[in-house]
Amino acid sequence: MKLEDRVRPQIKAMMRPQHGGDVWGKGEILDYSSNVNPLGHPEKLNEYIVQASEGLVNYPDDSSLTIREAIAERYAVAVDNVLVGAGSAEIIRLFPEVFVSPGDKVLMPHPIFSEYGFGCRLMGAQIIDAPLSEENDFRPDMSELIALLNDVKAVYFCNPNNPTGKMAAKKEVLELVAAAAKKETMVFLDETLLELSAKDAQVSCVDSIESYDNLFIIRSFTKSFAMPGLRIGYSFGNKELINYMNAGRLTWNLGTVEQRVGAQLMRNEQNHVKKAVELLESEKVRMYREMSKILPYPLPNTDSYFFFCPLYQLKVKSPEFRRAMLERGVLVRDCSSFGSPCENYSRFCVKTPEMNSRFLEALQETVESLSR
Template sequence: MEGSEMEQREGCGDSRAGRKRKGLATSVEERVRPEVRSMARPRHGGDVWGYNGIEDYSSNVNPLGAPERLAEYIRDAAGDLINYPDDTASGLKGAIASRYDVPAGSIVVGAGSAELIRLFPEVFISPGDKVVMPKPTFSEYGFACRLMGARMVDHPLREEDGFRVDVGSLINALDRETKAVYLCNPNNPVGRMIGRREVMELVEEAGRRDVMVFLDETLLELSERDQDVTCVHEVESHDNMFLIRSFTKSFAMPGLRIGYGFGSKEVMRFMEAGRLSWNIGTLEQRVGARLMSEEQEHVRKAVRMLVDEKKRMHSELSRILPYRVPLPDSYFFFCPVHPLGVSSRQFRAAMLEERMLVRDCSSFGAPCDRYSRFCVKTPERNEAFLGAMRSAVEKLGTGR
């Protein structure tokens, strides 16, 4: 084959191979894996850095904050930092196993649920594999899959149906080329939840089609429906299923990165093989074990408060806004703002003027760019938030 013809087939002489034949240096971009070249970092809530005196309503964590004894747990754990951490994280896994009444061999831990979100496709997804993803949903899933070269297929959730997942429709989207399907329950950012029966219908049908199911329950533990909905006890008998949870939401400690996942022993064998060594430090292991063993009442107390406050906030929002706001299944609102004549980004700016940070949902794509997400907190904080929203809505209505 003539050199010029080969270069044309490789990209009109601009490929790395073509440049090397010409004695030209390749650029850094040309050395990078194709999957990484066009990647953009996902955007999230909780971006309070750079603001002073701002109340963060954009992130969904325990409104009671971290347990009072957290500082004590950290001090107690800090005395053993001279040694490498236990790479098996046996103490932390044991505490999680006891809390959920599952074998420790069915558990993997990570530096936050984010590490496990990345680890799953690193272990199970190969370049070109088809992955089905509801849209909208948490952006880290798609980011991790694209990084591994997955072929992403969006499964749009219907705005007219309140963005609820239709399991039958999702099952119909699975075909013989599908390697994995993702489900966030309750779904982020829309706050909608489906029951255990529906989730397991998806898992079982996916199993018959040889499809893996990634199930994210990190937002479920602060729901009053947790025990009725969770599928933690289904993972041992379904080897096509991987389920994650996190300390971040239930114990309000995003700054300490502790996540955990459940799967069958066979799934765990490969997840453990693929994970980063010493991924959980001694501090996280010791603190996490004590939180899991000693602070469950802290979580239950928050759930009881959230049930009442969600209803109260919903009632108050109906007085502030000139339209109906959907009552969420979870403890955060996905609120339409386009009837106010503004976008999600513009509403965020208006609330920042009132010293409140809400989630700009534009990063989830249309039609989420017409919605705002904000959480439920304590009664006193919620009063301040509602007052700020009332002021922002009035100013938007007058064009100020």
């Protein structure tokens, strides 16, 4: 028997998800493909890391109690409502490991973050796509999602959506959760991009976790504190749900340094996030205004802090546009990995005023070169 004959069929059929932030080996470039805090990480992060690096001779606290307590305080929930992981990516993988069995149907809007489908396919799930209407600017239609919930084990929802940047109101999301509860369907709600939005408090469903036993919400330190190199993600659910997730997670999944640093950031650096939100709201308006002058067609606006820009009238696909911008020292997201029709779109995020001005220069040069 060959080695490949011993491998699970799900593994043999898998292709690794692609993401933004692929800056390695590209020299001096400015990265607009990764949706992180434009102010960078908090000034005291290195100090926190040095302090946290003492006493590493011992294994980490497997319960991650210190950081879970800090998260619970920040969101006014019980510690038992919180589960942490090595980035939201680990928690994304854990959810189907706990709740999805081979042959289960899992519903996802399309396009959406690729790690969800990757984790579900590894467990042998059947992915049911619910295409977001390009004609409706990719805005989610909850009634359409709800109509597809029959015989579905779980439904995924990203708010705001990655890559489209469109956001649903809290009332709409909870309508989906309530409808799914009646069908005994789990709801995986990704709010990792919401924390850098001015609408976070009014849109988040974290305060509803004890009202529904089918609602699971993830967030991350990566976006709000601009630290993808330190892997800290966290999640919320009612106590019974979190108990099941905790039973299935990897032992010592969060290192001592991450636990200590995460607790410090959660307790001491919320003003850093607030300043970033204020900057993003202001710069988003400027970016939209200036890009509307550069692009020879109307640019769809965004509910988030990144743009999902159509390329049809530039007569290029997403990979070609990425290469053209990269020639000018600017990295944008090639969206073709999200599947059709995303090969006709590019995603790029709002940064600081100086970086945004540099982006606008590169965009102007690229549009002019493509128009010749």
